[in-house]
Amino acid sequence: MTTNMAQDGSMFAVTAAKISLVFLIFPNLSYQDIGRIDLNGVWLASNGGGDINLNGTVPGCIHTDLMAAGRIGDPYFRFNDVAYRWVAKENWSYSRQFSVPEDLLKHKEIVLVCEGLDTVATVTVNGHNVGQSNNMFRRYTFDIKPVLQSGVNTIQVTFQSAIKYAAEKNMSHAEYMVPPDCPPAVQKGECHPNFIRKEQCSFSWDWGPAFATQGIWKNISIQAYDSAVIRDVHVTPKKGDGKTTLWLIDVTVYMDVSKAAKPPITGLVSAQLQGFPTLFVKNNVKLKSPSDRLTLTLNVSSQFKVESWWPAGYGKQMLYKVGVTFVSTDTGEVSAKLVKTGLRTVELVQEPIKGSPGLSFYFKINNVPIFLKGSNWIPVDAFKNRITTAYTRYLLQSAVDANMNTLRVWGGGIYEHDDVYDIADELGIMIWQDFMFACAMYPVDDDFLGNVREEIQQQVVRIGNHPSVIAWSGNNENEAALAANWYGTDNTTQLHALYREDYVKLYVNVTMATVWSLDKSRPNITSSPSNGKETEKENWVAKNPYDHHYGDVHYYNYVSDCWDWTKFPKTRFASEYGFQSWPSFHTLKKVSTADDWTLDSDFNDHRQHHQDGDVQMLDQAKFHFALPTGDDPVQQYEDSIYLSQVVQAMCIKTQTEFYRRSRSEIIGGKGHTMGALYWQLNDIWQGPTWSSLEYGGRWKMLQYYAAKFFAPVMTVIFEDGEQLKVYVVSDLTTKLSQVNLQVQVWTWSSFKPLKSWAKTFDMEGSSASMIFNQTTAEFLKDAKCTKREACFITSGLLDSKQKPYGPTNSYFLTPLKSALGLAKVNVTVSKITLLPDAPKPGAPNALQVELKTTGPAPFVWLDSGDVEGRFSDNGFLMNVDTLALQFYPLQSVKAPDFEKEVRVLSLMDIYRK
Numbered sequence: 001m002t003t004n005m006a007q008d009g010s011m012f013a014v015t016a017a018k019i020s021l022v023f024l025i026f027p028n029l030s031y032q033d034i035g036r037i038d039l040n041g042v043w044l045a046s047n048g049g050g051d052i053n054l055n056g057t058v059p060g061c062i063h064t065d066l067m068a069a070g071r072i073g074d075p076y077f078r079f080n081d082v083a084y085r086w087v088a089k090e091n092w093s094y095s096r097q098f099s100v101p102e103d104l105l106k107h108k109e110i111v112l113v114c115e116g117l118d119t120v121a122t123v124t125v126n127g128h129n130v131g132q133s134n135n136m137f138r139r140y141t142f143d144i145k146p147v148l149q150s151g152v153n154t155i156q157v158t159f160q161s162a163i164k165y166a167a168e169k170n171m172s173h174a175e176y177m178v179p180p181d182c183p184p185a186v187q188k189g190e191c192h193p194n195f196i197r198k199e200q201c202s203f204s205w206d207w208g209p210a211f212a213t214q215g216i217w218k219n220i221s222i223q224a225y226d227s228a229v230i231r232d233v234h235v236t237p238k239k240g241d242g243k244t245t246l247w248l249i250d251v252t253v254y255m256d257v258s259k260a261a262k263p264p265i266t267g268l269v270s271a272q273l274q275g276f277p278t279l280f281v282k283n284n285v286k287l288k289s290p291s292d293r294l295t296l297t298l299n300v301s302s303q304f305k306v307e308s309w310w311p312a313g314y315g316k317q318m319l320y321k322v323g324v325t326f327v328s329t330d331t332g333e334v335s336a337k338l339v340k341t342g343l344r345t346v347e348l349v350q351e352p353i354k355g356s357p358g359l360s361f362y363f364k365i366n367n368v369p370i371f372l373k374g375s376n377w378i379p380v381d382a383f384k385n386r387i388t389t390a391y392t393r394y395l396l397q398s399a400v401d402a403n404m405n406t407l408r409v410w411g412g413g414i415y416e417h418d419d420v421y422d423i424a425d426e427l428g429i430m431i432w433q434d435f436m437f438a439c440a441m442y443p444v445d446d447d448f449l450g451n452v453r454e455e456i457q458q459q460v461v462r463i464g465n466h467p468s469v470i471a472w473s474g475n476n477e478n479e480a481a482l483a484a485n486w487y488g489t490d491n492t493t494q495l496h497a498l499y500r501e502d503y504v505k506l507y508v509n510v511t512m513a514t515v516w517s518l519d520k521s522r523p524n525i526t527s528s529p530s531n532g533k534e535t536e537k538e539n540w541v542a543k544n545p546y547d548h549h550y551g552d553v554h555y556y557n558y559v560s561d562c563w564d565w566t567k568f569p570k571t572r573f574a575s576e577y578g579f580q581s582w583p584s585f586h587t588l589k590k591v592s593t594a595d596d597w598t599l600d601s602d603f604n605d606h607r608q609h610h611q612d613g614d615v616q617m618l619d620q621a622k623f624h625f626a627l628p629t630g631d632d633p634v635q636q637y638e639d640s641i642y643l644s645q646v647v648q649a650m651c652i653k654t655q656t657e658f659y660r661r662s663r664s665e666i667i668g669g670k671g672h673t674m675g676a677l678y679w680q681l682n683d684i685w686q687g688p689t690w691s692s693l694e695y696g697g698r699w700k701m702l703q704y705y706a707a708k709f710f711a712p713v714m715t716v717i718f719e720d721g722e723q724l725k726v727y728v729v730s731d732l733t734t735k736l737s738q739v740n741l742q743v744q745v746w747t748w749s750s751f752k753p754l755k756s757w758a759k760t761f762d763m764e765g766s767s768a769s770m771i772f773n774q775t776t777a778e779f780l781k782d783a784k785c786t787k788r789e790a791c792f793i794t795s796g797l798l799d800s801k802q803k804p805y806g807p808t809n810s811y812f813l814t815p816l817k818s819a820l821g822l823a824k825v826n827v828t829v830s831k832i833t834l835l836p837d838a839p840k841p842g843a844p845n846a847l848q849v850e851l852k853t854t855g856p857a858p859f860v861w862l863d864s865g866d867v868e869g870r871f872s873d874n875g876f877l878m879n880v881d882t883l884a885l886q887f888y889p890l891q892s893v894k895a896p897d898f899e900k901e902v903r904v905l906s907l908m909d910i911y912r913k
C-alpha cells in the first residue's frame, strides 16, 4: 500500500501534486486547521451559589482568577494555602458567549475540542448537555453540531469540587479500602487524590501546598469539518540496516472521521520529512471507524544526509519536522499537522555482569552507554497558567548549566506541557517519564481503568514524538509501597492478594499494555524504584524492589552522617536521593512578614511539610558544624538558611560522587552504577524542600555544587578505611591522555599547600579509575601535617598543556566544628566591573566580581541581594588570597548598583558571638 515517492518517482495523484507543491513552495506552511473558532480568553467565572462572579481566564484556573479580581491575595503568602481552602471546596463554572457564522454550520461535523479540563466538569452549549469530563490528563472532543446556532451561542463548563468528588468516589468504593486515606497532618493536605485523575500533588505533598484547582487549564476551541481530520501524529524512528536504509520512521496518523459523512471516507494521506523534498510517502486510505488510525513509513535511505539526536555532552541535538496531510477525495478538504522528532535509538540494558549477582541497568543512546546525571522534576507551579515558556527554559537551561543530562518527570505531578519536552529536545536533556500515579493504591473498577487507558493512549502519542523521552515508567513507588506494606495492605492474605492483583491490572495489563501497543521504540518499566526484569519475574511486585543488584533505587537517610559514603547503597541506578534545605531569605521574604523570620515562628513551622524536617536538617548539620550563634534571631534564621544549604550541598555531593566513581567497578558483588538523579530540581512554592532551584529560579548552593559533581571529567577524594583514594571519572567517549592529577595537602593558615603530589596518566573514556591510593596517615606525615584536624586535601587535573581541566575538589579530613586553625577571616568584594561581553547573545552583560580574603575560607557564599541572576561559582572553598568570578544577571545592572546589593559570607561568619 505504502509508496515511497523518493524511490519510485512515480506520478503524483492530482491532489497529492497540489499538496507537494505547497510543501515545496511554502516550507513554513502553517499547519493550523481551518474552520476553527478559538474560545480562549476572558470567560465569566462564578461559584455554585452564584454570589461570586468575576472575569475568568482561559486557559487558567480559579485561584489566579480570584487573585486577579482582588477577591483573594497571593495564595502563596504566609498561611493563605489554608485560609483559601474554601476555594477548592466550592463548585465553579466558566461561561462565555461566542458567535458562529452561518457558513460554519454547513459543515457535516462540528466538535468542541477541550485540550484540558481540570477536572470534573459538565459542558453545556446553549443549555444542552454536550459532555462530561473527569480526567485532567485527557483531551475531550464533544459533538456540538446538533445544538449550535447561527449568531450568538453560550457555552458553560460547570466544575465540581475535586476534593468533594474524590471523597464521594472513596465513599462509594465500599468493598475494600484503597489507601492511603489522607496525607500526614504536617502536609495540611486533602484526602483521596487517588480517586481522581488529577495532579496528585495538588492535594498536597511533603514539599508543596494543597491547591486543588478548577478551571479550563488548556486550550479550548471549536473545529468544523466535512470528512475527516488529523487529530494526532505519532512519529517513532527505528534504525534501518545501516547500509541502504539509515532509518525507518513510522508515522502513525490518528484520524477523527465524520459519522455524518457516512464512512468509509477515501482520501490521500501523505507524510514528508521537511528539508528533504523527495523524502515523501503517500497512501490512499479508506477511513471507516470514527477514530481510525494508519501508519506510513518514511524510508530514510543512505542518500539522505540526516544526523542523529544526542543527549547534552555527546553531540548535536538535531531535530526534524515531519509534515502530514490528509486530503479528502470527495471534498478536497485538507487537514495537516507538523510534528518535530529526532533520530536516535535508546536501549535499557539489563544483562548479567561478571562478578555480580543480578542484572545491569543502564541506558544506551545510539549504542553509546551513558551515565544518566541529573535530578527529578516536579510541577513548576500550583497554578499552571503562571508558568511561562521563558521560565521553563530558564529551569531547563539551569539543569544543563549544572552538567545534567537527565530529568525524571515524576509521577505525582502532571504530564508536562509541550514546552518542557520541546526545550528538553533542544537542550539534549533526556526525560524519564513516569505515568501519573504516586504513593498510593488505586481503584481498578472498569470506569477507572477505561479512563486511564484513554489517558495513557493520548499522552504516549503526544509525548512520544520527543527524542528527549527515553523511558516510560508506570508509577512512583507503588510497587515499593505494596512490597513493604506502607499502607497496611498486607494485614490479611486475601486482601494482600487483591491489592497485588489490582496493581498488575492497572500498571501491567492496562498502562504498560497500552504503552506497548503504541510505542515499542523506548524501554518501559512498571515502577520506580523497581528491579526491572527481576520485578517482572516476581510477578511485578518484587520481594525487595530496592535490591541493589537490579533496577533503580530510591534512598533517603537523614539519620546517618551523610559525609560517610559507606552508608549509601551501591546501586545500579539511583533515581531518587536527597536532603532538604531552606530557600534563600530573599525568596522567603516575598511570602512572609517580619514576624515570620525566626526558626521557631509559626510560618517556619507551617511551610515545613515533611515530618521532623527541620530537626533532620539541623541534626545533619550538627555532625559537622556548630549551629549559628548570635543575639539577633533574624540573623540566626538567615545563618541557619545558609548552613542548611551548605549541608544539603555537601550531602548530595558526597552521595553523587560515590555513584559516579562506582560506574566501572564491582566491589562485594555491587557496582556498575550508571545513573544519579537526585531529588529534586525545582520548587513549586517557597518552603524548605529537597530542591536545588528555588521557586522563582534562584540557585541554591546545591545547584552550584551539581555543576561540579556532574562535570564530564572530575576527581573524587575519599577515605576507604586507612586508605586515602582519588578517583578520576570521565564521561567522555574519548580517551584522556597525558592528564596530570594533582593532590595537595593544606592547612587553614596558609595559601600555600604543605605538599603537592602529581601523576601523569592516560585513561579510557566512559570510566572511573583510582589514580591515587595511599595511607592517609603516611600521606599526611609526608606532608608534615601533624594532626588530621589541622589539614584538608584538594585534587584537580591539568591537561596535557598544563591548563586546569575540570573542577577542583576538596576533602575535609574532619568535621569542621573540630578543625584546628580554622579562624574567622575577612572575605570581601574588592572590585566589581561591568564586562564588555554578554555570556550569550542577547543576554545582559556579565559583571566581574573580585574577591579577597585574609585566610583560607570554606563555603564562601556570594549573595546578589535583590538582583536576580547567578554567579559562575558559589559556595566554594577559597584557598587563594584573591579570586575573580562572573555574575550573570537576568536584567542589565550597573556595577555600582550591583555593589550595593552584593554580600559575601563564609562559614565562620555565622558564629557571631
Ligand SMILES: *[C@@H]1O[C@H](CO)[C@@H](O)[C@H](O)[C@H]1NC(C)=O
Binding pocket: 048, 049, 089, 090, 091, 160, 161
Ligand atoms: C457541587 O456540585 C455537586 C455535584 O453537582 C453538588 O452535589 C454539590 O451540592 C455542589 N456543592 C456546592 C457547594 O454547590
Ligand SMILES: *[C@@H]1O[C@H](CO)[C@@H](O)[C@H](O)[C@H]1NC(C)=O
Binding pocket: 042, 055
Ligand atoms: C473583564 O473582561 C472584560 C473583557 O476583557 C473587560 O472589558 C473588563 O474590564 C473586565 N472586568 C474586570 C472587572 O476586570
Ligand SMILES: *[C@@H]1O[C@H](CO)[C@@H](O)[C@H](O)[C@H]1NC(C)=O
Binding pocket: 176, 177, 179, 487, 488, 489, 491, 492, 495
Ligand atoms: C487491613 O487493611 C485494610 C486496608 O488498609 C483496612 O481496611 C482494614 O481495616 C485492615 N484490617 C485490619 C484487621 O487491620
Ligand SMILES: *[C@@H]1O[C@H](CO)[C@@H](O)[C@H](O)[C@H]1NC(C)=O
Binding pocket: 501, 502, 504, 505, 509
Ligand atoms: C493480566 O493479563 C494477563 C494476560 O492477558 C492475564 O492472564 C491476567 O489474568 C491479567 N491479570 C489481571 C490481574 O488482570
Ligand SMILES: *[C@@H]1O[C@H](CO)[C@@H](O)[C@H](O)[C@H]1NC(C)=O
Binding pocket: 348, 512, 513, 516, 523, 524, 525, 526, 532, 533, 536
Ligand atoms: C515492556 O512491556 C512489555 C509488554 O508488557 C514487556 O514484555 C517488557 O518486558 C517491558 N519492558 C520492560 C523493560 O519492562
Ligand SMILES: *[C@@H]1O[C@H](CO)[C@@H](O)[C@H](O)[C@H]1NC(C)=O
Binding pocket: 723, 770, 773, 774, 775
Ligand atoms: C591501595 O593501597 C593499599 C595499600 O598499599 C593496597 O593494599 C590496596 O590493594 C590498594 N588498592 C587498590 C585498589 O589498588
Ligand SMILES: *[C@@H]1O[C@H](CO)[C@@H](O)[C@H](O)[C@H]1NC(C)=O
Binding pocket: 826, 828
Ligand atoms: C574586613 O575588611 C573590611 C574591608 O576591607 C574592613 O572594613 C573591615 O574592618 C575588616 N574586618 C575585619 C574583622 O578585619
